[in-house]
Amino acid sequence: MNFSTKMFSLLSAVALTVAFSTGAMAGDVIKIGIAGAHSGDLASYGLPTVKAAELVVKHINEKGGINGSKVELMVEDDVCKPEVATNTATKLVSGGVNVVIGHICSGATKAALPIYNEADVIVMSPSATNPALTQSGDYPNFYRTIASDDAQARTEVDFAVNVLKAKKIAVIHDKGDYGKGLAEFAKLFIEQGAKAEVVLYEGITPGAVDYSAVVQKIKRSRADAIIFGGYHPEASKIITQIRKKKMDTIFISDDGVKDNTFIKVAGKYAEGVYATGPADVSSNPITKQYREEHMKVYGSEPGAFFDNAVAAAIVLTNAIEKAGSTDPKAIAKVLHTQIAETPFGEIMFDEKGDAIGVGFSMYQVKDGKYVQVK
Amino acid sequence: MEYFIELFFSGLTRGSIYALIALGYTMVYGIIGLINFAHGEIYMIGAFTSFIVATVLSILGFPLLAIFVIAALAAAVWSSAYGFTVEKLAYKPLRNAPRLSPLISAIGMSIFLQNYVLLAQTSDFMPFPQLIPEFGFMEPIAGIIGSSDLVILLTTAVVMVILTWLIKFTRIGKAMRATAQDRTMAMLVGINVNHVISVTFIIGSALAAIGGLLIASHVGQINFFIGFIAGIKAFTAAVLGGIGSIPGAVLGSFILGLTEAFATGYVSSDYEDVFAFSLLVLILIFRPSGLLGKATIEKV
Numbered sequence: 001m002n003f004s005t006k007m008f009s010l011l012s013a014v015a016l017t018v019a020f021s022t023g024a025m026a027g028d029v030i031k032i033g034i035a036g037a038h039s040g041d042l043a044s045y046g047l048p049t050v051k052a053a054e055l056v057v058k059h060i061n062e063k064g065g066i067n068g069s070k071v072e073l074m075v076e077d078d079v080c081k082p083e084v085a086t087n088t089a090t091k092l093v094s095g096g097v098n099v100v101i102g103h104i105c106s107g108a109t110k111a112a113l114p115i116y117n118e119a120d121v122i123v124m125s126p127s128a129t130n131p132a133l134t135q136s137g138d139y140p141n142f143y144r145t146i147a148s149d150d151a152q153a154r155t156e157v158d159f160a161v162n163v164l165k166a167k168k169i170a171v172i173h174d175k176g177d178y179g180k181g182l183a184e185f186a187k188l189f190i191e192q193g194a195k196a197e198v199v200l201y202e203g204i205t206p207g208a209v210d211y212s213a214v215v216q217k218i219k220r221s222r223a224d225a226i227i228f229g230g231y232h233p234e235a236s237k238i239i240t241q242i243r244k245k246k247m248d249t250i251f252i253s254d255d256g257v258k259d260n261t262f263i264k265v266a267g268k269y270a271e272g273v274y275a276t277g278p279a280d281v282s283s284n285p286i287t288k289q290y291r292e293e294h295m296k297v298y299g300s301e302p303g304a305f306f307d308n309a310v311a312a313a314i315v316l317t318n319a320i321e322k323a324g325s326t327d328p329k330a331i332a333k334v335l336h337t338q339i340a341e342t343p344f345g346e347i348m349f350d351e352k353g354d355a356i357g358v359g360f361s362m363y364q365v366k367d368g369k370y371v372q373v374k
Numbered sequence: 375m376e377y378f379i380e381l382f383f384s385g386l387t388r389g390s391i392y393a394l395i396a397l398g399y400t401m402v403y404g405i406i407g408l409i410n411f412a413h414g415e416i417y418m419i420g421a422f423t424s425f426i427v428a429t430v431l432s433i434l435g436f437p438l439l440a441i442f443v444i445a446a447l448a449a450a451v452w453s454s455a456y457g458f459t460v461e462k463l464a465y466k467p468l469r470n471a472p473r474l475s476p477l478i479s480a481i482g483m484s485i486f487l488q489n490y491v492l493l494a495q496t497s498d499f500m501p502f503p504q505l506i507p508e509f510g511f512m513e514p515i516a517g518i519i520g521s522s523d524l525v526i527l528l529t530t531a532v533v534m535v536i537l538t539w540l541i542k543f544t545r546i547g548k549a550m551r552a553t554a555q556d557r558t559m560a561m562l563v564g565i566n567v568n569h570v571i572s573v574t575f576i577i578g579s580a581l582a583a584i585g586g587l588l589i590a591s592h593v594g595q596i597n598f599f600i601g602f603i604a605g606i607k608a609f610t611a612a613v614l615g616g617i618g619s620i621p622g623a624v625l626g627s628f629i630l631g632l633t634e635a636f637a638t639g640y641v642s643s644d645y646e647d648v649f650a651f652s653l654l655v656l657i658l659i660f661r662p663s664g665l666l667g668k669a670t671i672e673k674v
Contacts (some may be wrong), residue, residue, distance in 0.1 A: 212384040213638035
């Protein structure tokens with residue numbers, strides 16, 4: 001598509017949505033766009049969202065729709081590619097969507113958001129975790145029902161500083177995107193909090209023969225706690241060497257370590273280690289209901305981000321119902337001010353668009369198992 | 375000062391492990407001029423063999439010392455068998471081929487062995503039983519040097535002494551030195567060169583296997599990929615000390631281990647490898663054949 005046709009379709013999209021979004025009357029159809037990867041390598045991340053929305057919408061339509069309007073899904077594939085996502089967004093906007101659930105990947109979401117912003121369409125992603133999407137403030141129409149990447153670091157730091165009262169913290173990472181990213185956030189949050197200090201900030205080489213020199217350095221820093229960003233092979237080596245040196249430093253890590261292999265490999269040295277992981281919601285009645293329905297309707301266990309997608313669909317339809325219209329401003333007001341019952345319990349959204357009440361929990365190894373810390 | 379000593383021992387421990395592997399590289403290079411890239415994999419196979427043997431023996435209720443000795447022997451024998459076979463299969467047929475061919479063959483062997491262990495065992499990390507107990511008499515200084523560090527240092531020292539004796543004072547040692555000096559001449563005076571090369575591979579593999587056992591017990595885990603980084607580091611150490619030279623490999627390993635430990639301790643572990651390899655580059659600029667390597671004169 002060349003520039004002028006792109007511009008044209010964008011303009012017509014804007015024109016169309018302006019025409020459509022000025023308040024749906026009773027009896028009209030409410031269109032919910034579902035955008036994400038529905039084919040290609042990452043389809044397994046996108047398809048569960050389609051199924052989640054279908055299940056939620058089926059319930060709503062059986063009850064007569066939202067304020068008398070039936071709900072219709074518009075499913076568009078973006079294969080998780082930013083360059084396709086802009087077309088997907090344009091297609092949805094020109095098709096007259098009222099709200100969008102998606103996109104799935106952070107990159108695709110970022111590419112699509114300016115188009116929705118232009119058209120003033122509310123977008124809610126069940127899975128895009130890039131912190132900047134909400135925190136930059138560039139996308140006021142964007143919401144998400146998953147914790148952002150830095151939420152994990154936030155949980156770790158809050159736990160270390162407020163619950164365990166650590167004063168000196170060593171932040172160690174494995175130099176990888178995931179581990180270093182988390183460690184950078186952890187360092188930032190500790191410094192911002194000003195209740196504890198970062199006494200050591202180090203990257204280690206994954207796969208090195210041993211880590212005893214780093215362990216000596218941690219010992220010399222007199223840290224009460226270590227926050228480690230990385231995966232379980234390095235974590236188990238470090239914790240083993242720390243405990244062998246008779247140090248009782250608290251060890252806190254992330255969901256790359258919250259893995260049973262870590263406990264298997266580190267054995268008795270794993271005891272007492274803390275790690276963050278997604279909160280366990282399997283006992284929530286809404287979660288249970290939708291997981292069972294999925295089993296019944298599609299004959300399989302739900303896939304990735306299913307609970308998050310159910311939450312997004314419930315929250316959005318609920319907001320439209322309470323707002324009494326599909327006007328984005330009215331919907332946004334409900335999202336920010338009213339609590340909705342979702343698979344994650346009661347959630348609402350902060351001013352940036354992140355869900356309050358969806359996040360990570362702290363787990364601790366006790367008797368060879370990860371147990372949620374209450 | 376205490377911190378310095380701690381780092382010093384940490385570096386020595388690392389250096390000892392590098393030395394056990396580097397000896398295999400340097401001996402093979404000294405004798406047939408081949409860089410045996412599959413050597414890191416032999417180390418990994420040694421670790422896996424001792425893992426299996428130690429697990430079985432601890433189920434049978436053997437005492438720890440017996441497990442340690444039997445696992446070390448089994449690992450040494452089994453790895454030697456691999457080293458021997460690899461040489462016969464991958465290098466011997468290429469003995470008179472251009473020098474690049476056995477090198478490529480060695481890389482191929484390395485990839486093959488890695489994937490073989492991956493398929494035959496597992497891709498997961500496995501918990502390695504702690505074969506070196508915490509000694510009571512080490513208790514007062516356990517913060518500075520652990521029991522397993524001590525055992526690693528002692529084992530390495532003993533192995534070095536035996537190896538030196540073997541090379542200096544036995545018939546096979548003499549034959550090895552002769553083959554290293556001039557293979558054709560050695561053949562002419564009646565030395566069975568193929569036999570000598572096999573023995574070299576066997577000794578090198580056994581040393582690597584013992585290194586594998588020691589470090590696996592020290593850090594408590596193994597997987598199929600551990601040979602790669604250990605192999606690269608040991609190779610670096612061998613080059614640093616002068617490839618082909620046995621004392622050079624040991625010296626290079628200790629220098630590398632200590633550099634890494636001090637770089638981590640006083641600068642940052644982010645730059646551990648940067649320091650290690652900068653040192654290598656520096657030494658090679660001023661002494662292209664390594665610290666103790668002999669400069670070879672190409673006769674035209």
